[in-house]
Amino acid sequence: MVKAFPGVLALDGASLEIKSGEIHGLVGENGAGKSTIIKVLAGVYQADSGSIEVFGEPLKPITPATVHRAGIRFIHQELHLVPHFSVTESVFMGQEISSPAGLSKGQMRRRAESVLKDKLGRSISGRKLVRDLTTAERKLIQIARALIDDEVRIVVFDEPTAPLASGEVVALMSAIERLKNSGITIVYISHYLDEITDICERVTVFRQGQSVAVFDTVTKATGSDLVTAMIGREIASVYPDSNRNPHGTGLNVKSLGDGKSFQNVSFEVGRGEIFGIAGLIGSGREELVDALYGVNKIRYGTIEKDSKPIKISSPAIAVANGIVLVPRDRRQDGLVLPMNILENISLSVLKQISSYGFLNRKRERQVAEQQTAKIDIRPSNPKTVTRFLSGGNQQKVVLARWLANDANIFILDEPTVGVDVGARVEIYQLIADLAANGASIIVSSSDPAELIGLCDRVATMTRGVLSGVRITETLTVDRLVALTTGATQEPANVT
Numbered sequence: 001m002v003k004a005f006p007g008v009l010a011l012d013g014a015s016l017e018i019k020s021g022e023i024h025g026l027v028g029e030n031g032a033g034k035s036t037i038i039k040v041l042a043g044v045y046q047a048d049s050g051s052i053e054v055f056g057e058p059l060k061p062i063t064p065a066t067v068h069r070a071g072i073r074f075i076h077q078e079l080h081l082v083p084h085f086s087v088t089e090s091v092f093m094g095q096e097i098s099s100p101a102g103l104s105k106g107q108m109r110r111r112a113e114s115v116l117k118d119k120l121g122r123s124i125s126g127r128k129l130v131r132d133l134t135t136a137e138r139k140l141i142q143i144a145r146a147l148i149d150d151e152v153r154i155v156v157f158d159e160p161t162a163p164l165a166s167g168e169v170v171a172l173m174s175a176i177e178r179l180k181n182s183g184i185t186i187v188y189i190s191h192y193l194d195e196i197t198d199i200c201e202r203v204t205v206f207r208q209g210q211s212v213a214v215f216d217t218v219t220k221a222t223g224s225d226l227v228t229a230m231i232g233r234e235i236a237s238v239y240p241d242s243n244r245n246p247h248g249t250g251l252n253v254k255s256l257g258d259g260k261s262f263q264n265v266s267f268e269v270g271r272g273e274i275f276g277i278a279g280l281i282g283s284g285r286e287e288l289v290d291a292l293y294g295v296n297k298i299r300y301g302t303i304e305k306d307s308k309p310i311k312i313s314s315p316a317i318a319v320a321n322g323i324v325l326v327p328r329d330r331r332q333d334g335l336v337l338p339m340n341i342l343e344n345i346s347l348s349v350l351k352q353i354s355s356y357g358f359l360n361r362k363r364e365r366q367v368a369e370q371q372t373a374k375i376d377i378r379p380s381n382p383k384t385v386t387r388f389l390s391g392g393n394q395q396k397v398v399l400a401r402w403l404a405n406d407a408n409i410f411i412l413d414e415p416t417v418g419v420d421v422g423a424r425v426e427i428y429q430l431i432a433d434l435a436a437n438g439a440s441i442i443v444s445s446s447d448p449a450e451l452i453g454l455c456d457r458v459a460t461m462t463r464g465v466l467s468g469v470r471i472t473e474t475l476t477v478d479r480l481v482a483l484t485t486g487a488t489q490e491p492a493n494v495t
């Protein structure tokens with residue numbers, strides 16, 4: 001299969017062969033071509049060359065309608081459910097059962113409940129509203145919608161656990177196993193290699209638009225082999241060495257609160273320190289991060305930078321004080337996707353590269369090329385449109401923008417969500433380099449292993465309260481999870 005975009009060869013002769021009835025993994029770095037080949041399979045993109053066969057039959061033409069008729073269904077990372085719809089309405093949306101008397105609501109409800117229970121192993125009332133479901137239950141509703149017409153033969157799962165908490169992943173894995181046992185073929189795409197080795201029977205590895213390896217037997221022992229195949233080299237360690245020596249105080253937060261989501265939060269971040277914030281959804285972690293950047297209003301408390309009080313009432317004021325945010329949703333909040341790399345990077349330095357209201361194009365290109373080379377954004381052509389970049393390289397563009405701005409306090413909210421292991425290693429090293437150069441780093445993450453591996457200290461948030469700050473040398477993943485869930489009680493500060 002071959003597919004090219006302007007300036008990018010997304011698929012370069014890639015092949016993907018799935019055996020009937022198996023769970024087949026598809027892995028690769030961001031930009032390896034995984035999403036592109038799935039969109040070609042879905043009929044969203046038209047390949048420049050290549051063909052698709054479904055159970056030995058050529059698929060022509062390749063359109064969303066013909067793909068659907070062939071029994072192929074897609075479960076995307078985004079849930080795309082209407083909160084005020086019922087479970088029944090969500091499952092049957094676009095596939096309603098009707099009679100001359102109108103919609104057969106009772107029949108649809110019973111059918112929806114039956115599919116959820118018999119095929120996915122979960123009893124959920126068809127009358128329940130989507131807004132009252134857990135994230136895992138919403139994912140099951142998404143799957144039930146794909147199964148409801150009984151014509152499904154292949155289900156493609158694209159990063160299905162991304163929105164799920166760790167405890168919810170088990171329910172999804174159980175549902176996928178039930179689908180396999182019923183004879184449905186599964187294609188499973190994930191950046192989480194432990195999921196790949198746990199659930200998949202075979203796995204194909206993509207790299208730079210090509211299929212470079214197929215592992216016929218996937219076990220825990222092949223995890224390092226997958227990584228090597230994905231990035232074309234061995235990785236000694238995911239996380240960089242932590243030989244840092246924080247000094248002074250870069251940021252000092254005192255008794256901060258927004259009057260709703262968090263209260264009386266206090267902590268310090270040293271110059272050259274990587275400081276983590278852990279917490280479940282609803283803990284106040286996300287709202288605290290937004291408040292530090294001026295997105296959410298601070299009702300009380302103070303913030304000091306370099307021992308001087310500052311009042312952050314807007315992102316513009318935060319940036320003016322050298323405080324910048326890499327947001328958790330980079331596509332929605334961090335980038336202007338139709339713009340190219342050059343234009344996105346230069347957004348933070350327009351004053352510096354302009355004279356009398358006119359942009360100095362030469363200077364703009366110099367800044368973009370300097371940052372692109374510095375943090376290895378690929379492709380290196382600064383005229384590449386940002387929406388065509390992989391997730392890891394999009395994240396690098398956001399970082400490059402703030403590096404060009406000479407910021408010295410970086411707030412990184414979920415910095416590696418949707419980023420493959422190779423790009424993750426590079427981003428971690430960039431963060432460590434920033435700290436080594438004296439920047440104060442705050443990392444807010446739902447991944448306990450990431451916080452322990454990357455940070456010097458970690459604060460835990462529970463129910464809007466900062467419940468403790470601990471040196472990561474004293475933490476394990478299990479202990480950090482217990483602290484964020486309230487399963488264990490310990491002294492408030494062990495620094």
